[in-house]
Amino acid sequence: MEITGADLVVRCLAEEGVEHVFGYPGGAVLYIYDAIYKQENFQHILVRHEQAAVHAADAYARSSQKVGVALVTSGPGVTNAVTGIATAYMDSIPMVIISGQVPTHAIGEDAFQECDTVGITRPCVKHNFLVRDIKDLAETMRRAFYIARTGRPGPVLVDIPKDITVAKTRYTPPQGDVVMRSYAPVVKGHQGQIKKAIQMLVQAERPMIYTGGGVILADASEELTQLVRMIGAPCTNTLMGLGAFPSTDRQFVGMPGMHGTYEANMSMQNCDVLLAIGARFDDRVIGNPKHFAQNPRKIIHVDIDPSSISKRVKVDVPIVGNVKDVLKELIAQYEVAAKDNAAQQKSLAAWWEQVEAWRGRNCLSYLPSDEVIKPQSVVQKLWEVTKGDAFITSDVGQHQMWAAQYYGFDKPRRWINSGGLGTMGVGLPYAMGVQMANPDATIACITGEGSIQMNIQELSTCKQYHLTPKIICLNNRYLGMVRQWQQIDYGSRYSESYMDALPDFKGLVEAYGHVAMRIEKPSDVEGALKEAFALKDRLVFMDFITDQSENVWPMVKAGKGLTEMLLGSEEL
Numbered sequence: 001m002e003i004t005g006a007d008l009v010v011r012c013l014a015e016e017g018v019e020h021v022f023g024y025p026g027g028a029v030l031y032i033y034d035a036i037y038k039q040e041n042f043q044h045i046l047v048r049h050e051q052a053a054v055h056a057a058d059a060y061a062r063s064s065q066k067v068g069v070a071l072v073t074s075g076p077g078v079t080n081a082v083t084g085i086a087t088a089y090m091d092s093i094p095m096v097i098i099s100g101q102v103p104t105h106a107i108g109e110d111a112f113q114e115c116d117t118v119g120i121t122r123p124c125v126k127h128n129f130l131v132r133d134i135k136d137l138a139e140t141m142r143r144a145f146y147i148a149r150t151g152r153p154g155p156v157l158v159d160i161p162k163d164i165t166v167a168k169t170r171y172t173p174p175q176g177d178v179v180m181r182s183y184a185p186v187v188k189g190h191q192g193q194i195k196k197a198i199q200m201l202v203q204a205e206r207p208m209i210y211t212g213g214g215v216i217l218a219d220a221s222e223e224l225t226q227l228v229r230m231i232g233a234p235c236t237n238t239l240m241g242l243g244a245f246p247s248t249d250r251q252f253v254g255m256p257g258m259h260g261t262y263e264a265n266m267s268m269q270n271c272d273v274l275l276a277i278g279a280r281f282d283d284r285v286i287g288n289p290k291h292f293a294q295n296p297r298k299i300i301h302v303d304i305d306p307s308s309i310s311k312r313v314k315v316d317v318p319i320v321g322n323v324k325d326v327l328k329e330l331i332a333q334y335e336v337a338a339k340d341n342a343a344q345q346k347s348l349a350a351w352w353e354q355v356e357a358w359r360g361r362n363c364l365s366y367l368p369s370d371e372v373i374k375p376q377s378v379v380q381k382l383w384e385v386t387k388g389d390a391f392i393t394s395d396v397g398q399h400q401m402w403a404a405q406y407y408g409f410d411k412p413r414r415w416i417n418s419g420g421l422g423t424m425g426v427g428l429p430y431a432m433g434v435q436m437a438n439p440d441a442t443i444a445c446i447t448g449e450g451s452i453q454m455n456i457q458e459l460s461t462c463k464q465y466h467l468t469p470k471i472i473c474l475n476n477r478y479l480g481m482v483r484q485w486q487q488i489d490y491g492s493r494y495s496e497s498y499m500d501a502l503p504d505f506k507g508l509v510e511a512y513g514h515v516a517m518r519i520e521k522p523s524d525v526e527g528a529l530k531e532a533f534a535l536k537d538r539l540v541f542m543d544f545i546t547d548q549s550e551n552v553w554p555m556v557k558a559g560k561g562l563t564e565m566l567l568g569s570e571e572l
Contacts, residue, residue, distance in 0.1 A: 005134050006031035006165040009098065012141035014041035015174060018069050020060060020436045021045070022053040026073025027113065028100025031165035045436065045465060048457040050077050052429035054084025054097060055455070059426075059433030061093050062416050063391060065219060066437065067148050068095040074102055074162075075113030078120065083423060085155050086124035090420025091240060092217060094153035096144045097125075103163040104132055117159045126154030134167040138174075146178040151185030152305040153217055185304065189321035189329060196317045197300045198333045200273050204298075205347035206354075207233035208271035210256065213240030213419065214278020214303060214323050221245070221412040223327035224277065230334055231275075232348050234355050236264040238279055240419040243409035248388075253355065254364075257285040258556045259401045262363035262565060265556070267355055269295055269563045276301045278323045281313040282420070289313060291561025302326050363554050363567055364405055373522050375399065375474040375546045379406040382444060382472060385529045390414070390442040393430035393469070395451030396422045398480035401552040403446045425454025431469035432461060442533065443469040449502055449543075450479045459512040462539050470532045471541045473505065476548045484551045488566075489558075509541040516541040 003011070009032055013021065022045045025033045036044050047053040050072045057068030068088075072081045078099045088095050102111040118130050127147050129140045137160070144156040201207060209231065215224050221244045228235045228245055234253045235245045245252055254261030256268050268274065268286070274297055279285070286292040289312055301315040302323060309318040319326055338344065366376050379402050382390075388408055393416040394400045400417055409415050416434055418426045431445040452473055461467070474480075482497040509516035515538045519528045525544065532540040554565040 001171065002168040003171050004031065004035070004165065005137050005160065005167050005169070006035040008137050008169065008171060009141065009160070009165070010035040010039050010041070011171065012138055013069065014039070015142075016067070016145045018042045018067075021069045021071050022047055022056040022060070022433070023071030024050050024053055024073070024077065026077050026100060028074035028077075028102060028162045029071060029098075029165070031162065032071065032098070032100070032160075044071075045432070045461070047429070047461050049455065050080035051084050051425070052432075052455050052458045052461070054081045054095070055087065055426045055429035056433035056436070057095055058084060058088045058093050059393060059416050059430035060437045061095055063413050063434040064437040067145055068093070068433065069098070070095065071098045073100040073113070074117070075115050077113075078115060078117045082120065082124065085121060085157065087418050087421045087423045087426065088155040089124045089126065091213060091418065092153050093155065094148040095155040096148050097155060097157045099157060099159050101130070101159045101161040104161045105163070107161065117157070121157050124155075125157050126152075128157040128159065130159045131161065131164050134164050134169045137164060137169070138172065142174060142178050143180065146180070147183065151183075186306075186320050187322045187325055189302070189319045189326040193317055193319045194326065194329050194333060197275070197319060197330065198337050200298050200300060200317065201231060201275065201334060202337045202341060202344065204273035204344070206270065206272040206351045207231055207275065207348075208267050208273070209233050209235040209275045209277070210238075210268060210279055211235065211241045211244050211277045212238040212279025215241055215244040216412045218278065218304070218323035219412075220278075220324035220327050223324055223331060227327055227331050227334065230331065230338070234263075234267050234352075236260070236268065238285055238419075239404055239417070241279065242404060242415045243412045246410040247408035248410055253359065255404055256562070258287070259405065259552050259554065260285075262361045262554055262567065263355055263358040265554075265562045265565060266358045270354075271297055273298045273300070276315070277327070278303060280308045280311065286313065287556050287560055287562045287564070291564070294561075361567070366550070369547065370522055372547045373519065373525060373544055375402050375476070375544070375550055376406050377522065378472060378474060378525055378544050378546070379403055379446065381526050381529055382446075383407045385526070385533055386442055386444065390444050391416065391434045391438060393417065393427050393434060393443070393445045395427035395447040396424045397448050397451060398476075398484065398550070398552050399446050399448045399451075399474040402474070405552075424451040427451060428455050428458045428469075428471070431471070432458060432467050435467050435469060445469050445471045447471060447473050448480060449473060449475040449477065449499055449505070456508070459509065459514060459539070463513045466537075468537060468539050471539070473541065473543050474546050475502075475505075475543050476546045476550070477502065478548060481552070487551070488555070505541060505543045514539040514541060516543065518543045518545070520545045
C-alpha cells in the first residue's frame with residue numbers, strides 16, 4: 001500500500017519507539033502535523049518557541065536513555081532552533097530534528113520561509129540530510145536515529161521539502177539493523193592499549209581518575225564506580241559528568257576546573273597517572289594547557305571519539321572505544337594485575353594524606369547570614385528538602401555553578417545543564433523535557449532572573465500539559481557571572497549587567513496560572529521549599545531575593561593554570 005511522506009515520517013517515528021515529539025507547526029510541515037493528528041503512537045508537545053522545543057527534546061534525551069525528537073517548520077522555525085541544536089551538539093546529546101523545507105522545485109529561489117537549512121546547521125550537527133526523493137525518506141529517517149544514538153552521540157537533522165511530505169510511496173518495513181559502510185564507530189578498546197593502561201595503573205603511586213559526560217552517555221556509572229573503588233584513587237567528575245560517581249563517596253573530590261574544588265584541581269595537577277574517561281580536557285577544566293603540562297604525569301584517555309584524544313593534551317595511552325565496554329575490560333584485568341600489591345597500598349595511603357590535606361582547606365565554605373539570603377544556602381536547603389534525589393535542571397551563570405557545587409549528585413542523569421555551549425534560557429524547557437521522560441520524578445529548575453526570561457513563555461506550555469517543576473530563581477538583580485568577571489577583571493565597571501527593570505515575577509507567574517512565592521528572609525527559605533514541594537500537582541515559582549555581592553569561589557581566571565586558584569575575594 002502506498003502512503004504519503006508525512007504518514008511515512010510518523011510511521012518511522014513509531015518504529016523507533018518515539019513517545020514524545022516537541023515542536024511548533026508551520027506551513028512547510030502541515031502535512032506532517034495532519035499525519036500526527038491521525039495517529040496515537042506518540043504525543044506531540046506544543047511549545048511556545050522552537051528553541052524551547054529543541055531544548056526540551058535535548059533534556060528528554062539527557063534524563064533518559066532515549067533519542068529526543070523535535071519538529072520545526074522551515075525558515076525561522078529552523079533558525080530559532082539552531083541554538084538548541086548547537087547546545088545538544090556541544091554536549092553530545094542524541095537527538096533527531098525534523099525540519100520542514102520549501103518544495104524541491106522552489107529550493108534556491110528565495111521562496112517564502114526558505115533558508116539553507118543544511119548549510120546553516122552543518123557546523124552544529126553530527127550529520128544532516130536533505131530528502132529530495134520520497135523513496136529515500138524511510139531509510140534516511142532510520143539512518144538519522146542510528147547516527148544520533150551510536151558512537152559519540154549527537155543531533156542529526158532531517159530536512160524534508162513540503163512536496164516530499166505529500167508525495168506517495170510504498171512503505172517497506174525495516175529489514176534488519178542499519179548498516180552504513182562510511183560510518184562504523186569503534187566499540188571495543190584495543191587490547192594492547194588496555195594492557196598498557198593496566199600496567200601504568202598498577203605501578204601508579206598517585207593515581208587520579210578524571211571523568212566527563214561520556215561516562216553518563218554510555219550508561220557506565222556502575223562500572224566506573226566499581227573501578228574507582230578497586231583502584232582506590234581520588235575521582236573527579238566534570239560539570240557534565242556529575243553523578244557518574246557518587247558525590248557522597250569519600251573518594252569523590254568534587255568538580256575540577258574553573259570553579260572546581262581545591263582538592264580536585266590540586267590532585268589533577270599533582271598525580272603521576274591520570275585516567276581520563278569520557279572527558280575532553282576542555283579549557284574550563286584544565287585551564288592553560290602549558291601550565292597543565294608542567295608536571296610530569298602519564299595520561300590514559302578513554303573515549304568513543306578518536307578526534308577527542310590528544311586534541312588539547314598529549315596522552316600516553318589512547319583507548320578508543322565505548323566507555324562501558326572499555327571499563328569492563330579494565331575492571332577484569334585490574335583485579336588480576338593488582339592482587340596483593342602491598343607497595344601500591346602504602347603509596348596510596350601517603351597520596352590520600354595529601355589529598356585530605358587539600359580537602360581540609362574547605363574551599364566551598366562561605367559566610368552565612370541572618371540578614372540576606374545566601375544563594376549557596378538555598379541550594380543546600382534544596383538538597384536537604386529533596387533528600388538529594390531530585391532531577392535538577394539549571395540555566396547558565398552563577399546559579400549553575402552553585403548548583404553544581406552544593407547539590408550533591410549520587411546518581412547519573414539527574415543533573416541537566418548546558419555545559420559546552422553555556423546556553424542561557426535552557427532551564428525551564430529542560431525541566432519540561434525531564435518531566436515528559438520521568439513523569440513521577442521530583443524536578444527542580446535552578447535559574448536566575450536573567451536566564452528565566454529567555455524562555456519564560458514556556459510557562460504556558462507547562463500549564464497546557466500539566467507540567468509541575470519547582471523553579472528556584474536565585475534573584476540577585478544582576479547578570480551574576482558577568483558582574484563577577486567585571487568585578488575581577490574589569491575594575492568593577494559593571495557595564496550593562498544590572499537588571500533594573502525586572503518584572504514582578506510573582507504576578508507574572510500567577511498570570512500564567514501557576515503558584516508563585518517571593519522569599520526575602522533567610523529564615524523563610526526552608527519553609528518555602530517544603531511548601532512548594534508539597535504542592536506536587538502544581539508548578540511553583542520561588543523568587544529568592546539573594547545577596548548581590550556573592551561570587552562563585554574557587555575561581556581560575558581565564559588563561560591561568562589549574563592550580564592558580566582564587567579561593568575568595570580576599571585574594572583579589
